[in-house]
Amino acid sequence: MKYKVMKKQKNSRKCIVCGMKNDLGLKASFYELENGELAAIFTPIEEHQSYPGRLHGGVAGAILDETIGRAINITDEDVWGVTVELNLKYHKPVALNEQLRVVGRITRDTRRLFEGTGEILLKNGDIAVSASGKYMKLPLSQIADFNEDTEEWRVLPSDEDPAEIEV
Numbered sequence: 001m002k003y004k005v006m007k008k009q010k011n012s013r014k015c016i017v018c019g020m021k022n023d024l025g026l027k028a029s030f031y032e033l034e035n036g037e038l039a040a041i042f043t044p045i046e047e048h049q050s051y052p053g054r055l056h057g058g059v060a061g062a063i064l065d066e067t068i069g070r071a072i073n074i075t076d077e078d079v080w081g082v083t084v085e086l087n088l089k090y091h092k093p094v095a096l097n098e099q100l101r102v103v104g105r106i107t108r109d110t111r112r113l114f115e116g117t118g119e120i121l122l123k124n125g126d127i128a129v130s131a132s133g134k135y136m137k138l139p140l141s142q143i144a145d146f147n148e149d150t151e152e153w154r155v156l157p158s159d160e161d162p163a164e165i166e167v
């Protein structure tokens with residue numbers, strides 16, 4: 001189904017998934033949807049392959065990890081989590097150089113932990129990779145030396161931002 005985009009999330013400078021100044025990164029964009037899920041959009045490049053032409057399974061894990069980890073921010077922008085568990089199932093190969101949709105949602109939220117699930121979708125809507133993850137909530141000061149300005153942690157509006165996304 002198609003859902004309206006309610007809000008775009010922030011990107012960063014060097015994160016392997018969302019860093020806009022990481023030339024080898026995925027440069028993914030994250031959109032909060034009206035149904036309470038988070039969608040990511042990115043286009044894998046040659047540098048993200050394992051076997052020629054096929055997305056590396058670890059890279060698939062990275063985008064799912066971050067999409068689930070960011071889904072918590074739909075309800076609370078100030079929660080930061082570190083991944084403590086990530087389970088992946090690879091159903092179909094993922095090709096390079098084609099835009100992919102990823103979707104994630106929160107399935108459990110407690111004082112110290114949150115859990116969620118997510119999928120990488122192929123163009124035809126088939127699920128290529130599915131994941132479930134568990135994250136420990138921590139104060140940002142315990143995770144990283146983080147300066148929003150130097151890390152360029154901000155929303156980057158683009159003409160290519162979709163008004164709705166099918167997930």
Ligand SMILES: CC(C)(COP(=O)(O)OP(=O)(O)OC[C@H]1O[C@@H](n2cnc3c(N)ncnc32)[C@H](O)[C@@H]1OP(=O)(O)O)[C@@H](O)C(=O)NCCC(=O)NCCS
Binds near residue numbers: 082085
């Ligand atoms: C998450 C982390 C901070 C926990 O460290 P810690 O507080 O020293 O770990 P502890 O073993 O004392 O666990 C703290 C609590 O979390 C719980 N916990 C730890 N890992 C858990 C897991 N995978 N699932 C459920 N609970 C977990 C423990 O049971 C414990 O609970 P308790 O206090 O009620 O006994 C640490 O393991 C860590 O930094 N891991 C790396 C995370 C990471 O880098 N992820 C990838 C990038 S974000």
Ligand SMILES: CCCCCCCCCCCCCC(=O)O
Binds near residue numbers: 012013018069081082
């Ligand atoms: C400059 C800050 C960039 C930080 C990226 C924000 C990511 C939040 C998602 C949490 C998922 C954790 C991913 C991980 O490291 O395993």
